[in-house]
Amino acid sequence: MPDSQPHPPSGTPASPDGQPDPGTLLLCGARLMDGRTVDVRLGRGRIEAVGTVGSLTAGPAPAPGTRVDLGGYLLLPAPVEPHAHADTALSADTDGPVSYAPEDVQRRATEAALLQLGHGATASRAHVRVGDVQGLGSLAAVLRARRSLRGLAEVTTVAMPRLLTGAAGADGLAMLRDALKMGASVVGGCPDLDPDPTGYVEAVLEVASEHGCPVDLHTDAADPARLARLAAMAGGLRPGVTLGPCAALARLPAESAARTADQLAAAGVTVVCLPQGGCGATDRRDTPPVRLLRAAGVRVAAGSGTLRDVSNPVGRGDPLEAAYLLASRHGLRPEEAYDAVSASARAALGLPEVRVEAGFPADLLAVRGGRLADALSLSYSRIVIHRGRVVARTSAVREYCDSAAAEGLGLPRQGRSMSP
Ligand SMILES: [Zn+2]
Numbered sequence: 291m292p293d294s295q296p297h298p299p300s301g302t303p304a305s306p307d308g309q310p311d312p313g314t315l316l317l318c319g320a321r322l323m324d325g326r327t328v329d330v331r332l333g334r335g336r337i338e339a340v341g342t343v344g345s346l347t348a349g350p351a352p353a354p355g356t357r358v359d360l361g362g363y364l365l366l367p368a369p370v371e372p373h374a375h376a377d378t379a380l381s382a383d384t385d386g387p388v389s390y391a392p393e394d395v396q397r398r399a400t401e402a403a404l405l406q407l408g409h410g411a412t413a414s415r416a417h418v419r420v421g422d423v424q425g426l427g428s429l430a431a432v433l434r435a436r437r438s439l440r441g442l443a444e445v446t447t448v449a450m451p452r453l454l455t456g457a458a459g460a461d462g463l464a465m466l467r468d469a470l471k472m473g474a475s476v477v478g479g480c481p482d483l484d485p486d487p488t489g490y491v492e493a494v495l496e497v498a499s500e501h502g503c504p505v506d507l508h509t510d511a512a513d514p515a516r517l518a519r520l521a522a523m524a525g526g527l528r529p530g531v532t533l534g535p536c537a538a539l540a541r542l543p544a545e546s547a548a549r550t551a552d553q554l555a556a557a558g559v560t561v562v563c564l565p566q567g568g569c570g571a572t573d574r575r576d577t578p579p580v581r582l583l584r585a586a587g588v589r590v591a592a593g594s595g596t597l598r599d600v601s602n603p604v605g606r607g608d609p610l611e612a613a614y615l616l617a618s619r620h621g622l623r624p625e626e627a628y629d630a631v632s633a634s635a636r637a638a639l640g641l642p643e644v645r646v647e648a649g650f651p652a653d654l655l656a657v658r659g660g661r662l663a664d665a666l667s668l669s670y671s672r673i674v675i676h677r678g679r680v681v682a683r684t685s686a687v688r689e690y691c692d693s694a695a696a697e698g699l700g701l702p703r704q705g706r707s708m709s710p
Contacts, residue, residue, distance in 0.1 A: 313356065315652075315678055319343055320360035321660055322646055323625070330365065332652040335677040339648050358673065358680060362709070363656040364665050367644035368412045368674065369609035369631040373506075373534055373562045373593030375569055376402060376416035376435070376447070377428040382603040390424045395431035396438075402597050402607065403435065403443050408684055409608040410655035412676040413444040415506065415593075415639050417478055417569075420449045421465045426472060433473045442681050446639065448478035448506045455489035463493060470501050477501075480508040481520070491520050495527055504640060505531045506562075510574050512538035514550050521557035532638050534562035535569070535595065539578035547579055551586035560638045561588055563630075564595040565615035567602045580620050580630070591635040592616055592627075609635075610657070614666045624662040652678035658686075658709055670710050686710050 317330040329346045331339045339346055377395050379402035381388040389395075399416065406414055418429045429449060436445040449469035451462040466477065477498045484490035491507070498505045505527060511517050517533075524531035533554075539547055554561060565577045583590050592612040597605040609631035616627040633643065644650050658664075658671040670686035688710055 314338070315675075315680070316346060316357045317360050317365065317654075317656070317675075318357055320363055320365035320656060322365060323662055328365075328646075330646065330654075332675070332678040335652055337646065337648055337650050337652050340646060358656075360656050360673070362658060362660075363671075363673065364659050364662065365646055366628070366655045366657065366662075366665070367632045367636075367646065367650075368653040368655045368676070369410050369613075369628075370635045370639055370641065371406050371411040371414035371593055371607065371609060372532070372591045372635040372638050373564060373569075373595055374402065374406065374414045374416045374607065375418075375596045375599065376432045376445070377418045377424070378599040379597040379607075381599045383598060388600070390428055392427045392431040392434075395428045396435045399432045399435035399445075400438055403439050403445055404682075405597065406594075406607045406609075407443045407674060407676075408672070408682045409606075409610065410657075410672055410674050411443070411607070411609050412653045412674065412681070413446070413636070413639060413641055415446050415448060415476065417448045417450050417506070417508075418474070419452070420469045420474075421451050421453075421462050426465065426469060429469055429472060429474055436473075441677070441679075443676060444641075446476060447474045448476040449474035450478045450480070450508075452479070453484050453490075454479070454493040455484055455486040459484075459489075459493070463497070466497055470497070470503065476504050476506050478506045478508065482509055482512075482516075487516060488519060488523075491523055495523060498527060502529070504529045507531070507533055508569075509533055509536060510538045510570065511536040511550070511578070512541075514542060514546050517550055518553050521553045521559055524559055525557040529640060530558065530560065530638075532560040532562055532591075534593065535564040535574075536561050536578040537564075537568060537570070537574045537576040539583075540576035547582055548586070551579075551583050551588055554583070555587035559588070560591060560634075562591045562593050562635075562638060563616075564593055565612050565619070566594045566605065566608075567596075569595040569601055571601070577615070577620060580616060580622065584622075584626070589634050589637060590630055591638045592630040593635070610666060610669060617663075617666055624666050627666065628662055652676075668710050 315332040376399040380398040481487040481490040596602045597607040613627040616622045654675040656673040657669040674682040
């Protein structure tokens with residue numbers, strides 16, 4: 291197991307984005323998905339070099355804590371969480387009604403982001419309700435959590451107004467515009483819950499155009515005609531429209547599902563599915579037909595939805611679990627399944643691409659194992675790197691009692707331990 295922890299020296303120069311520069315970090319002996327074993331040098335938040343083992347150095351006089359031994363680990367682009375619910379996260383852990391007191395929301399949102407970060411998600415998109423009882427209080431609390439997490443994880447917020455049409459819609463619209471001025475960076479919500487879903491989508495697209503921000507809407511996608519209208523309306527919008535969790539696509543007849551997939555592809559709409567259970571009622575927990583959508587050319591990302599709130603009290607927020615489910619239940623190859631929580635999810639969030647190659651952002655996840663299939667099957671031990679710095683580390687040790695079977699596998703005599 292790695293035993294070195296980076297301790298960035300104080301007083302180092304700031305990187306271009308204003309964060310302290312963590313200095314140079316050398317990751318040694320990591321396996322890559324293509325089977326190579328390499329050293330990787332990180333500096334100024336980026337990957338500086340990838341070379342054969344022993345070919346790189348951390349600098350002319352390596353300081354202590356500038357090397358991390360990744361022997362036995364697979365090094366991957368870090369996953370991200372494209373669909374979280376920051377205002378209700380972890381609310382199932384206490385009895386009684388959910389508290390929307392700003393200090394409670396901020397504490398839960400921070401803890402949820404740290405949980406997700408421990409799993410490897412160095413960025414997340416968090417849906418937050420605006421209007422109703424909370425007003426803008428929950429959003430303000432999540433934005434404070436976001437600031438406190440700077441340097442550890444990036445959190446972007448989606449403002450979710452309830453109604454945008456009719457008499458109540460004027461208030462919702464004003465609240466949405468205020469939310470964007472306050473710092474929400476994405477327009478969201480649930481058009482299916484508005485008495486006029488098409489009017490709701492029109493309003494969302496108009497506000498998003500005004501502010502030049504992306505759209506991320508909740509829909510069950512139960513009505514193919516309504517979804518086709520939404521896709522047609524969304525088609526021209528840049529920087530893009532995301533829909534999720536689209537569970538009802540799984541229940542459409544094959545022909546209708548194929549036509550819908552083509553319409554979503556033509557509109558350039560991203561679908562974020564939630565294989566771990568989603569964020570709605572229990573009868574809307576399906577995963578849309580991901581292979582059909584991918585074959586039609588739809589970008590499909592996978593998120594985890596709610597994290598231990600009333601709709602999923604056991605939610606884990608683990609992107610590797612979402613990828614595992616796409617592989618085990620939906621027949622995606624491990625590389626395709628991991629793409630849904632990494633490259634495609636990053637693209638959905640408008641984040642730059644990460645590859646384990648020189649010049650790319652140093653947002654990486656090291657997991658125990660030699661191949662991606664191993665990592666998706668079982669991977670407790672993880673080292674998470676954000677902007678060139680180790681930001682989270684989980685080390686698991688499993689011990690078996692003394693037995694002939696353990697001895698037969700050649701496990702170490704002391705403690706019969708292994709690191710999953
Ligand atoms: Zn949701």
